[in-house]
Amino acid sequence: MKNNDLAGNVVEAQDLTKTFGDDIAVQSLNMQVPRGTIFGFVGPSGCGKTTTVRLLTGIYKPTSGSLSVLGKNPTDFSKLDREKIGYLIQQFVLYPDLTVWENLNFAASFYGVGVFRWGRLNKLLNFVELAGDKNKLARDLSGGMKRRLSLAATLVHNPELLFLDEPTAGIDPILRRKFWDYFKELQAEGHTLFITTQYVGEAAFCDLVGVMYGGRLLMIETPDGLRRKAYGGDVIGIRTNEEIRSEHRQQLEGLPFVRGKAKIISDQEVEVTVDDASTAVTMLLEWSKAQNLTVEMMEQKSPPFDDVFVRIIEKEIAND
């Protein structure tokens, strides 16, 4: 887990637990979210992501453990503290009988944004690309447009810390990518984003990723760190002009910087896990030359996060 200066963390949780009767929704969660990062909270549906967000926003009171968000316990938030927070709920909760503009104006009012706010609202509508639809009733918007309107409403008071609960759920891949572009822009403006998602592939866009499973936070890592944790190191793919025979593979697996078994892709291609790809490539090229194998391709592989996630969960189940 990445350690940060306490002053630089917007969220700090220590042994945070939430139970509902006998059901443990969140168990002994420890995490720190550094200011200015995009923190991805990844996990399957029902794993406790939304419960965690509700704990962080002060909707739920923790059963045990300590929690600090922006330096305060969320259940003791003042109005001023709440003005620093933006919260995007999973489902569309704005008013279907109001237009895009009216909904945004309503959100601005209840966050107490001053009356001369038209400039900001227009800027937000441009940001989420709804400027041309501001007179449309919310009920006539597509699912993606509704999500964008919700995002604009979350940003209307320019919050310091954003909690976005599955902002990309149920929308097409192109729009999902666009959302992540928005999030990157927001990060560049200085916002901290805490984003939950069940699309594990989206972990790649985050600075830090927390993997949640069965109410437990399994790890917090950078996306690369997550892969390394899943595979026990970096994965390098090797393709040669000659056949890679079993004795070659045994030798490969015996090299001191190689971890575990070599994965056979084809007669001429294998994948190996190494401690550090940057140093291992040179040594592998030397080894190939010594074995009279002509290397056609050698590169560091980035396994899809779906695979990474499955590996992490499988490991977790095996450990249990």
Add this chain to the structure above:
Amino acid sequence: MIRFFKFLIRISSFLGKELTEIFRQPKLILTLVLGPFLLMFLFGLANPGQGRILRTTFVVTDPNSFKKEIDSFTRSFSSSLVNYVIESDKEEALVKLANNQTDMVIVVPDVPLETIQNNQQAEFLIYHNEIDPIQIGYINSVASVYVDEINRQFLQSVVELEQGDSASLQTNLATAITKMQTLRQAIPMSDVNTATQAADLERDLTDLHEKLTTFRTLASGILVKPFSAKISGLSNDQLTVIGFFAPAVIALLLQHFSITFASLSIVRETRSGIMELFKVAPITAFETLVGKYVSYLFFEIILSGLITYLAVWLLKIPILGQLQQYALAVVVLLFTSLGVGFLISLISETDTQAVQYSMLLLLASIFFSGFFLDLRLMKEPITFLAWSLPATYGIRMLQDIMLRGSPGPQLVFLGILIMGMVLFLIDWLLLRRKMESQYS
């Protein structure tokens, strides 16, 4: 200052939102404004303005013997009230009653005079086929008036007969007085005792003669019914049925609109999930509630103004009291009704439940607010229920201001005001619990 300014901005969020949602439904507004008038107009058309005409069948064994009395009765009572036929077969008349061909069957006693002379009451048997208690009461009243009228006519006949008979008696009495005078004059002066007795007797006879004269000169109608009543109201007693019901209809509708709007308001937000956003946002339960009160009050005050204007202009309903008093009463009624509506909204789990509660409250208001049944006729425990409905206060206040020209008892105004304030407090506490506390 900035905090207060932000407070105003947060309140305004609901003002804009609620009004926009309402004004986006022009059909709803049209229904709200014109609906009450259409109802009142139809109610006016439906009301005949007099008692129900009862198709009556008299069963008389010998039609000729009572024809005169029946004719006389129906004339003096009201020809429009009893539209009668005479039958001689009681069973046939009862079959007609069962088949809804007649509304009332009156069986006239066979030999009434003989029965009375035998020192017994002659009994009229009256049959009806009603199930509605109000209609049964109406028939009882008509029957009672009918028997009273028969009794009066009978007494009048007896009196007229006796007045006729007393003419010869009076002549005889005059002769007796003259003879008595002659006799008294013939008594010797020394017999003072006999002379005094004769004078006393003469005076008694003269007295009797004078009383008989009075009896004979008095009209038989006055003798059998010496007293009558003349009724005058202190208030406007020229009101039509619509005129009387208009303030009650206005009060009931204003209560119903307020409750319906408010009862759906918070429950919808709870169901939609936006309440979760309110919990995280810097808006308090107090700001939310004040915002909602202000927005609905604003809209409903305009609506009440329109309804009142149309009631005065189209239906010619008077407002005898001061307009400020009327406006104040309406605002307090709306405020309290909104409180009831928000309470429903806060305790309801679904829209359907909220609508059900609102409809139940409307029904309760129709029955117990004094809309139909006068509160003074209700039994004690039920009046508590009546006075727990805003419409009860509203009807009383609007009737007093519009039809009597007085603001009415201050206690009524204070009662609804206190009720409204208590409801606001309860709503605020419930909403605070909903918004500011954790799910668990």
